[in-house]
Each structure stands twice: as C-alpha cells, then as structure tokens.
Amino acid sequence: METLRNNLVPKKLEVFVWRSLKRRLPTLTELDKKGIDLNSIRCPLCDDDIESIEHTLVFCKHAFDLWSKVYSWWGLGHVSNLSMSEILRGNTLASSSGLGKKIWQAVEWVCAYLIWKNRNNKVFREKCWNISVAFNEVQLKSFEWISLRLKKKKIEWLSWLNDPSVYLRIS
Known part of the structure; x- marks a missing residue:
C-alpha cells in the first residue's frame, strides 16, 4: 500500500491516515483480536455497534453527523455510502483536481483525525461528544494547518467559514 502524502497537513495526520488504512489504530475490535481482555467491544461513542x-x-452516528456538517459546509450535499478508504484516499470528490482536491483531502483528514481525537477523549477522559464543538474544531484546525502551508495562495478566514467551496477551484 502506498503512503499517502499531503503537505497541507502536519506529518502526524499522514501517520494517522497510514495507520487507519493499515488497520493499525487501537480500536476495541483490534485490541480484542490481540487477546486483550475488554469489558466490551461496542463503540464507546454510540454503543450501537462494535467498534x-x-x-x-x-x-x-456521531462521526456521520460530523461528516454531514462538513459536507454541507462545503456545499457538497449529503454524505452517502462513503468508505473510510475513499475518504482518506481523497476519492470523494471526482470533479476536482490539483490543489483544490488536495485542500479538500486535507479537510477530510482533519475531520477523521478529530473524530479519532474525540473518541479518545471519550474513552480516556470521559468527555462527552459535542458535534458543534467538533465541527468548529474541524473548521479552525483545517484553516490553520492549510493556510500555514499554502505558500502561493492566501486563504481568507471569512471565505473559509462562509464558502470554502471556492477553494475547490484552485488549480
């Protein structure tokens, strides 16, 4: 499996994506496969399925709600039948190419990373999931990380918040 690169995000996100695609994140199911005795392998966020x-x-449902908000924010309609691999590989936006596609992929990676971070906050710190806070964090972190790394293009905060889809057309 090739290593995915995106220079618009910190290296830790590239590592996170690689570990996700290789099934190397310590979810309860993966820990159970390694023989670690757990009380439950149900999702600690929703308790609706195994984790x-x-x-x-x-x-x-918490992750899906966040994806829905992110897709709506970018004017991409609703999320439907996406796989983790499609999201992390940047295959969710067929109509865009070049820098615009790379910016969108960075936003998707930030969203996935923050879902994992919120999952860990719930498991280890017993913090409740707040969709509005998580969404605001996706907006802020993606703006910070992308705008700091774009050398030739400037991203404006208000346009990022109000209509980030304009950045899909950057080549």
Whole structure:
C-alpha cells in the first residue's frame, strides 16, 4: 500500500491516515483480536455497534453527523455510502483536481483525525461528544494547518467559514 502524502497537513495526520488504512489504530475490535481482555467491544461513542476503524471514523452516528456538517459546509450535499478508504484516499470528490482536491483531502483528514481525537477523549477522559464543538474544531484546525502551508495562495478566514467551496477551484 502506498503512503499517502499531503503537505497541507502536519506529518502526524499522514501517520494517522497510514495507520487507519493499515488497520493499525487501537480500536476495541483490534485490541480484542490481540487477546486483550475488554469489558466490551461496542463503540464507546454510540454503543450501537462494535467498534471497528470503519465504524468509528465513518459510520458511528456521531462521526456521520460530523461528516454531514462538513459536507454541507462545503456545499457538497449529503454524505452517502462513503468508505473510510475513499475518504482518506481523497476519492470523494471526482470533479476536482490539483490543489483544490488536495485542500479538500486535507479537510477530510482533519475531520477523521478529530473524530479519532474525540473518541479518545471519550474513552480516556470521559468527555462527552459535542458535534458543534467538533465541527468548529474541524473548521479552525483545517484553516490553520492549510493556510500555514499554502505558500502561493492566501486563504481568507471569512471565505473559509462562509464558502470554502471556492477553494475547490484552485488549480
């Protein structure tokens, strides 16, 4: 499996994406496969299904709600039948190419990373998931990380908040 690169995000996100695609995140299911005795392998966020990487990052109702808000924010309609691999590989936006596609991929990676971070906050710190806070964090972190790394293009905060889809047309 090739290593995915995106220079618009910190290296830790590239590592996170690689670990996700290789099924190397310590979800409860993965820990159970290694023989670690757990009380439950149900999703700690929703308790609706077993906790797999795919469930946690995409299909958990909390993750799905966040993806829906992010897609709506970018004017991309609703999320439907996406796989974790499609999201992390940047295959969700067929009509865009070049820098615009790379910017969108960075936003998707930030969203997935923050879903995992919120999952860990719930498991280890017993913090409740707040969709509005998580969405605001996706907006802020993606803006910070992308705008700091774009050398030739300037991203404006207000346009990022109000209509980030204009950045899909950057070549």
